[in-house]
Structures are given as C-alpha cells and as structure tokens.
Amino acid sequence: MFEVHNPADGSLVGHVHAGTEDDVNDAVRTSWEAFSLWSDTDPLDRSRILFSAARLVREDKKELSLLLTREQGKPLRESVNEIAGFARVLEYYASITGTLQGDYGYSKNYGHMMVMRQPLGVCAAIIPWNMPALIMGWKTGPVLAAGNTMVLKPSATAPLTCIALAEHLYRAGLPKQVLQLVTGSGRVVGQALARHNNIRSLSFTGAVSTGTGVAEIAAPTLKKLILELGGSDAMIVCKDADPYAAAKGAVSGRFFNCGQTCTSIKRVFVDSTVYEPFVQKVRELAETLSIGNGLSDGVDMGPVHTSGQRKDVHFLVQETVNNDQGKVLSGGYIPDTGSLKEGSFYPPTIMTGVDPDAPVMKEEVFGPVLPVSAFDTVADAIDMANATRFGLGASIWTHDMRTISQATRELDAGIVWVNQHLRIPPEVPFGGVKSSGLGRENGRYALLQYLEEKTILINP
Numbered sequence: 001m002f003e004v005h006n007p008a009d010g011s012l013v014g015h016v017h018a019g020t021e022d023d024v025n026d027a028v029r030t031s032w033e034a035f036s037l038w039s040d041t042d043p044l045d046r047s048r049i050l051f052s053a054a055r056l057v058r059e060d061k062k063e064l065s066l067l068l069t070r071e072q073g074k075p076l077r078e079s080v081n082e083i084a085g086f087a088r089v090l091e092y093y094a095s096i097t098g099t100l101q102g103d104y105g106y107s108k109n110y111g112h113m114m115v116m117r118q119p120l121g122v123c124a125a126i127i128p129w130n131m132p133a134l135i136m137g138w139k140t141g142p143v144l145a146a147g148n149t150m151v152l153k154p155s156a157t158a159p160l161t162c163i164a165l166a167e168h169l170y171r172a173g174l175p176k177q178v179l180q181l182v183t184g185s186g187r188v189v190g191q192a193l194a195r196h197n198n199i200r201s202l203s204f205t206g207a208v209s210t211g212t213g214v215a216e217i218a219a220p221t222l223k224k225l226i227l228e229l230g231g232s233d234a235m236i237v238c239k240d241a242d243p244y245a246a247a248k249g250a251v252s253g254r255f256f257n258c259g260q261t262c263t264s265i266k267r268v269f270v271d272s273t274v275y276e277p278f279v280q281k282v283r284e285l286a287e288t289l290s291i292g293n294g295l296s297d298g299v300d301m302g303p304v305h306t307s308g309q310r311k312d313v314h315f316l317v318q319e320t321v322n323n324d325q326g327k328v329l330s331g332g333y334i335p336d337t338g339s340l341k342e343g344s345f346y347p348p349t350i351m352t353g354v355d356p357d358a359p360v361m362k363e364e365v366f367g368p369v370l371p372v373s374a375f376d377t378v379a380d381a382i383d384m385a386n387a388t389r390f391g392l393g394a395s396i397w398t399h400d401m402r403t404i405s406q407a408t409r410e411l412d413a414g415i416v417w418v419n420q421h422l423r424i425p426p427e428v429p430f431g432g433v434k435s436s437g438l439g440r441e442n443g444r445y446a447l448l449q450y451l452e453e454k455t456i457l458i459n460p
C-alpha cells in the first residue's frame with residue numbers, strides 16, 4: 001500500500017494499492033476483452049456517457065475539489081476550476097465524438113480510394129501529480145471518444161482524485177474494463193506499461209528525464225508515443241505593454257498552482273525602459289498573496305507538493321545567488337515558523353538581474369520562483385527565450401502588430417500567447433517542441449492521434 005499525504009501539514013489523506021507488473025498485465029488483458037464492445041458502441045452512445053460523467057462530476061465538484069486540495073496542496077479555488085476543467089474536456093470530446101469521418105477519392109487507375117479511421121486498441125497513460133484531474137481529462141477524453149480502451153497510471157503522490165473521477169465515469173455507464181487505473185510507482189507500474197508488448201499507444205506526461213527513459217523502454221515495442229514533458233516558458237514584456245496587466249499576468253502565470261505547472265511562466269524578459277516599474281509592480285502584487293493550507297479561506301498559494309521538490313527549488317535559487325548570477329528581491333527562504341513550518345511551503349520568490357544562463361533560468365524550476373532579466377531589443381529577447389532545450393509555451397506582451405507577427409513566428413514553442421499566458425482551452429492543440437515533447441493533447445488533433453488510418457482500394 002502507498003500512503004497519500006497532504007503536503008500542507010503531512011496528514012494522511014488515504015491509501016492506494018501498490019500495483020505490480022501482474023496488475024498491469026491483467027488490466028491490459030481485460031482492456032482488450034472490452035475493446036470490441038467499446039469500439040463497436042455507437043459514437044452517440046459513447047458521447048452520452050461522457051456528457052453524463054461530466055454532469056456527475058460537476059454535481060460533485062465540491063467534494064472532488066476538497067479531495068484534490070488535500071492530496072495535492074493547491075488552493076480550493078484552483079481545485080474547483082481544475083475539476084470543472086476535467087468536465088469541460090469530457091464535454092468537448094463528447095461533442096465531437098463521431099465527427100472524424102474517413103476520406104474518399106476516385107481515380108480511373110486505382111478505382112475507389114477510401115481511408116477509414118479506426119481506434120487503435122488499448123492505450124496507456126502515465127500522468128503526474130501537478131494537475132491530475134485536468135491531465136486525466138486530456139488523456140481519457142480523446143482516447144475513449146475515439147473508441148479505444150485505456151489503462152491509466154496516476155501519480156503515486158496524488159492518485160485519489162483520479163480514482164474518484166474514474167468512479168464518476170463508471171456511474172455514468174462506462175464499463176469498468178474500458179478504463180482501468182493501476183496505481184503504484186513509476187518504476188514498477190510505469191515501466192511495466194512502457195515495455196508491454198500489447199499496448200498500442202502510451203501517452204506520458206511528466207519530467208523530460210522520466211519521459212526519455214520511458215521512450216527508451218518503449219522503443220522495442222513500437223507503440224505510438226505521446227510525450228508531454230517539461231517547460232521553461234518565457235514571458236517577454238515589451239515597452240508598450242500595459243504594465244499593470246503584464247505584472248498581474250506574471251504573478252498569476254508564475255504563482256498559480258505554486259509554480260508547479262508545465263506552462264508556468266518560468267523566465268521573464270522585460271524591455272529595459274520599463275524594467276524597474278514592472279519589477280516593483282510584480283513585487284507589490286506577489287507580496288499580497290496569502291500562503292497557507294489550500295483548504296483555508298482566502299489562500300492564494302499552497303505548499304510545494306513534496307519537501308524533496310522544495311529542496312530542489314531552493315537549491316537552484318541559492319546556486320544562482322552564490323554564482324552572482326542574480327539577486328533575491330523577495331522570498332527565497334524555507335519558512336521555519338508558524339503553521340508554514342508544518343508543510344513544504346516556499347514563499348513567492350522574485351529574482352532580479354538574472355543571467356539567462358543562471359541555474360534558475362536553465363533548469364525547469366517547478367516551484368514559485370520568478371527570475372527577471374532586462375533586454376534591449378525584441379530580437380535579443382526572442383533569442384534569450386529560445387536559448388533553452390525546452391519549447392512548451394511562451395508569451396509576448398505588446399500591442400504592436402509587427403512585434404506580434406515576429407514573435408509568433410520566431411518563438412520556438414508549441415503555444416505562443418499574446419497578452420496572456422497559461423490559458424489552455426480544450427479546443428486547440430497543446431504540446432511542446434524540442435525537449436518539451438512529442439505529439440499534442442486537446443482539440444481534434446488529439447482525437448486523430450488515437451485513430452489509425454486504413455487505406456482501402458476498390459477496383460470496381
């Protein structure tokens with residue numbers, strides 16, 4: 001058994017089974033047994049089940065959000081939005097189930113040329129703890145809508161909300177064999193899924209190092225791989241940007257979910273002419289954030305998910321200071337008094353004058369640290385933004401059309417926002433370039449990933 005603890009105070013939230021390789025094999029076998037039934041189910045019936053699950057989840061959103069906050073640490077308000085996000089993703093896929101038709105053409109030489117789209121079969125997913133509900137929606141929505149069955153491994157430290165969401169899908173009429181959760185460690189359950197010979201696709205979300213390890217293990221099986229990995233998103237603030245909106249965007253884009261989002265703003269580049277007022281505004285706003293147990297009223301930021309991760313975050317801040325590559329303007333310490341001592345809290349931390357090669361800029365800092373640097377030309381800012389192995393998201397804050405046009409073309413990222421950051425609607429593809437991954441979540445594109453084209457040539 002695994003124990004699940006609340007990172008705000010260490011209290012026990014629940015237990016889950018420590019899954020084994022046999023559990024994975026059993027789940028894959030029963031998943032194949034359910035495949036013909038589910039893939040033959042009329043798309044409209046699949047759609048009804050997804051809509052109905054979304055409705056049940058919305059009805060229980062209070063209880064589900066409490067569970068999410070207790071096991072993950074995020075403020076209740078963020079949990080409520082994430083649970084609603086899960087429901088919204090299911091509703092989106094329910095609304096397009098069955099819309100992906102095949103293609104048809106005729107040629108005198110070859111006759112009738114048709115392309116059928118068929119579900120792949122058993123698909124697997126491995127998901128992280130940072131947004132467990134939303135990411136479970138991103139994986140299950142398109143997989144189930146397309147007629148596949150699924151074996152999903154939640155994170156070992158935040159599996160309970162995923163289990164509760166699966167229960168809602170079953171209550172809505174989804175046969176249990178169609179979606180099976182195998183809880184446990186990445187080393188045992190995750191690797192068993194990666195090396196399994198009878199799984200047709202594996203969608204993994206997590207760190208780059210884990211993802212590349214998974215890809216190596218999965219390679220001989222030739223299953224389709226979708227890798228949604230880390231990011232180090234840059235925010236570029238131009239001289240004409242609305243200073244208040246940009247500062248607000250930086251604070252919410254960095255400190256939301258305690259900085260533990262793949263597309264959190266992890267580096268800020270500000271035009272040197274507006275650098276000082278921008279930094280002051282960010283500091284003012286960050287210092288009004290209330291930190292504490294996500295279950296308490298009015299809390300804006302919860303704890304870092306584990307104490308080990310907080311140690312990693314603090315180490316990168318200290319290394320940057322020790323190397324003279326940036327200064328701490330606020331935060332940057334491990335709280336050792338009051339209730340914050342009970343959990344793995346870390347204050348909103350702002351670092352200024354940060355060298356783009358400093359550890360807090362080069363590594364993915366998965367915690368509430370906002371490093372800021374100045375730039376002289378937009379071309380320099382784009383170069384600095386691109387000078388990383390990551391390529392998940394980036395944002396540019398300006399109203400100048402030429403700059404928008406240049407930045408949207410030149411930034412190496414799977415998603416570029418203008419005058420906003422960290423907004424991910426289910427209707428459009430989301431994913432990274434470079435080391436940030438392969439493939440996409442969301443939109444019709446994700447549905448296509450879970451269907452295989454079959455060509456049929458009929459000579460009349």
Ligand code: NAD
Pocket residue numbers: 126127128129130131135153154155156184185186187189190191194205206207208210211213214228229230231261262263364366392431432436437
């Ligand atoms: P992680 O890589 O440690 O774990 C992710 C999942 O992989 C967990 O379920 C874990 O149990 C499993 N795992 C761990 N070791 C494994 C192994 N050897 N083989 C197979 N599975 C294994 O990541 P995390 O700490 O849970 O999440 C944070 C990371 O996820 C960050 O890098 C973040 O940027 C990334 N992330 C990316 C996206 C995206 O859409 N691109 C979204 C959210 C998070």
